[in-house]
Amino acid sequence: MNVNHPSLSFEVFPPNTAAGTANIKETLDRLQALNPNFISVTCSNNKSNIEETTLKLAGYINNTLKVPAIAHLPAAYLNTQQVTRILTELDSLHIHQLLALRGDIIPEVPRKDDFKYASDLIRFVHAQKPGFKISGACYPEIHPESPDLVSDIRYLKQKVDAGCNQLITQLFFDNDRFFTFKENCALAGIKVPIIAGIMPITNRKQALRLIKTTSAHLPKKFLAIFDKYEHDPASLRTAGLAYAVDQIVDLITRGAAGIHLYTMNHAETAINIQNTIGSLFNSSAQLNN
Template sequence: MTTLDQLQNLKPHFISVTCSNNKSDFEKTTLKLADYINNTLDIPAIAHLPAAYLSANQVKRILTELDSLNIHQVLALRGDIIPRIPRKNDFNYASDLIKFVRAQEPSFEISGACYPEIHPESPNLVSDIHYLKQKVDVGCNQLITQLFFDNDKFFAFKENCALAGINIPIIAGIMPITNRKQALRLIKTTSAHLPKKFMAIFDKYENDPESLRTAGLAYAVDQIADLITRGAAGIHLYTMNHAETALSIQKTIGSLFKTNNKQLNNQ
């Protein structure tokens, strides 16, 4: 719990709790962590719900348990499709799960995921925005983006959402790159556009861990300052269990969140 204890000092608007696509792990780990965040640290917790791997009865039971813990926020996702793990049949898409949760009592605040550079499985932008609008129409309260490194992509996406009638808050997901292994994995697997400035940092400091961390944090700080200045609803940091990353960013530009009344959240 050390990482969570350190994040407490940042006073984030929420901490989201990821989960595996394994029911027993969810009930043993995710609920335990969400309980600790919400009721010991006194920070609102958001529990992830993977639609593809939960039945309607499981969701009902989980919501009841969350309610008993005074946790009333969830992030409704389809979940990554993993061939070796059998899917459930009650919810084909995140929008199905959102609609189901919205119909339950008591009421939950529901976050949804979005992709500034189009979901990898979407054939085009029009289709992607169409299905995102479905999430909003059935009861999603706010959206949290996948990571991105080009702010212009985010603001173009935000404008497309507005044109489609998607007017709920869109929280920008930022992942500070602080080590070589993380950067290499990202370059190999992500569909996010990697600007020349980002690649230049990696190329120059690939074999200099301390400088790579410093430059990676500086890049994230620059992104966040620009996002806040240009009107992003808030920032969701993908900290990857490294509290010092969030603490460093807060120390550098924490005043911007207060001045602009913006959210700072962690995962």
């Protein structure tokens, strides 16, 4: 990876309505024009239906739009037979990249027993398809279920040792915490690229949900934007986008390997960021299909 030209990538999720399906194709057409390094596709809430949701959308991205696609696989909801079938399907779609996760634990969705942790899934995929590029998730501010920082970094090292080629962070809003995390990874011998996951906050509903549910630290500057513009949608959008742009520029300047935008299936914010600071990124995909 050329550190002077870090990657730019996007995350989308499979829609569950007809209107959502129409919207996602329009969104993806617009994201394609930004020449991302890759687009990742999350799992739907019905995690047993990955072939009809995640893989179908990833196939469209990879083969129709000609943008490298990464499919999310949740370890907790898959068994070895399913993963073997999914890997075969990915091969047929010419997709040789995936993001291995444990997956959020949803009480109403039955878990499987084959892969307790993401590292178990990574190890299995690496053995079955050693040519696949495997991404893993990481938490700059510690996984909510980890007992402490040392344990969290140790578990992350296990993912990398199992065959993980790069890491993508959960969203965060305090860059200093990201770089402290990056230093801790280096001290632990974690040498794979760490891509920063960024979610621009551009509307009141999104901000309120984030404030209530996130474990990420919200800096005073971020909270001040919401306090001042909570009931002014246009100004909140402008200020939220400016915050994200400042965050991204700082990350790139200080050596982040790449930026992964959580788009929420909307292209406007990504387009605005590309128009503002697009020259800081690679102009074409670096990850090989």
